[in-house]
Amino acid sequence: MARVYNFSAGPSVLPEVVLKEAAEEMMDYRGTGMSVMEMSHRSKAYDTIIKEAEQDLRDLMDIPDNYKVLFLQGGASQQFAAIPMNLMKNGVADYIITGQWAKKAYEEAKKYGKVNAIASSADKTFSYIPDCSDLPVSEDADYVYICHNNTIYGTAYHTLPNTKGKILVADMSSDILSQPVNVSDYGLIYFGVQKNVGPAGVVVVIIREDLIRDDVMPFTPTMLKYKTQADNDSLYNTPPCYGIYICGKVFKWVKEMGGLTAMKAHNEKKAAILYDFLDSSKLFKGTVVKEDRSLMNVPFVTGNEELDAKFVKEATAAGFVNLKGHRTVGGMRASIYNAMPIEGVEKLVEFMKAFEEANS
């Protein structure tokens, strides 16, 4: 078995213990004589799986009782439409554009109402987070929308926007469970799980109960109405059963690692190894404003496209894979999610140092 150091932005590295446990349970899940894949979503065994997954997530994030947790399908992108359909009462929402995912959500929301881009960092290729302390929040905005960690550009909010009393909605697909979150600061948090939690195909929505309404936009598909999903405990139809089962194992793993405070310390330590090197290197440079750096996605360049390509090629051969930057930005990006071990980052930096010496 040859495992690589996988720096993919998503789907991405999962804890090895989780993969091993899933392998052990593949043919016979705890005496049921079948795989979780083969099991009714209404069975007793599955009921335990999904309920434990929810409880473990609640414990980890300290989710207040007046929030529902929904395990849904359609990925994060489906929520770009579900959010305005469910949350717009006045038909108005404000978006902060800090990258491609925020922009996509904004473009989708425009189909459903009057949507304002109240701040953007597009002027400098999304290399920073705009000052959000005094934004022109619309008086009748139903919510203010952010992408909490910008997977492609490698920026993250370290201070939340001042929404002037409006509901905050956040896409946390690429930094969920990487650090503690004060759930009460938000009306709705959602994340596609394939970055930090599990296999693609599951999206989790954490929503304050009073925002779950029956009078959503009349054309809202039954499946996209949060009330349908909340009333049926995410079992209105067949959920992505196997994916949720793996998410549940990852939640237990994060608990064993010490929860979100410990995870944050672990992630800060890993990120510092890479950022400190980038700050001292003569060849490699980070592309993001220091104060807004992400703990999860670290983009960097040499300033020379040919050298970038050479680096990616040699790194791949050495077992450091998926370091190529997003197709829209080029350069390199190391995604160092929860499950990336510290040795992975240490060894990557050693490799970068050797590459720098050989190429300067």
Ligand SMILES: *Cc1c(COP(=O)(O)O)cnc(C)c1O
């Ligand atoms: C990957 C990603 C998405 C898109 O997720 P899908 O599940 O593929 O729709 C959305 N937002 C962020 C922040 C992401 O990192």
